[in-house]
Amino acid sequence: MRSRPVLVFDGDCGFCTSAVRVIERRVRPRCDVTPWQRADLAALGVSAERAQHEVLWVTPVGRVYGGAQAVAKLLLSAGGVWSVVGAVVTLPPARWGALGVYRLVADNRHRLSRTAAACAPPDRRSDRA
Template sequence: MRRQPVLIFDGDCGFCTSSVGVVQRLLRPRCEVVAWQQADLDLLGVTAEQARYEALWVTPTGWVYGGAQAVAKLLLSAGGVWSVAGAVLTLPPVRWAAHGVYRLVAGNRMRLPGGTAACAVPGAKVPRT
């Protein structure tokens, strides 16, 4: 069993890669950070379809959180004031709004700073696990 959570992101997306770099420098979350293209997805219990669709947070026990809830878990792991922000993101109705904002950003990441055509997210919905 893993000892720490894993944050999975899209390593082909410049916006995602830049964002993860900023998060690692500023928040110093307690997790392993890996691009899905280099991850052993089978070992982590996720599919490539899930990983292409949104950032994923995989707990050491195998629970998978995606999108805004992955961000919430990341913030919680950082501690301090960041964990307060993460906790707030888990509460309805903030959780619902965060999901909408995450989908808006994810759907437009190719237009954001650092984004390229490789950043485009497939439009299909992925079932929650």
């Protein structure tokens, strides 16, 4: 069993990678961070389809949170003021707003990145050799 949670993100997405780097520097969540492309998804209990769709937070016992709730969990893990923000994001109506904002950003991340082709949804990616 792992001793720390794991944050799984899309390592091919420039926006996602930049966001994770900022989070690591500024928020400092207490977790391991790995792109889904390098993760042992089977050991984490996560499908590649889900990992492509949303950021994931996998607890040491294997509970998986996705999207806005994964972000809330990483904020909670950081402690201090970040944990207060994370706690607020888990409660309605803030949770509903966070889900909407997360989906809006996730669905449009290809527009927010310099590596737009890599960030496009899998059905819109061109063949990359």
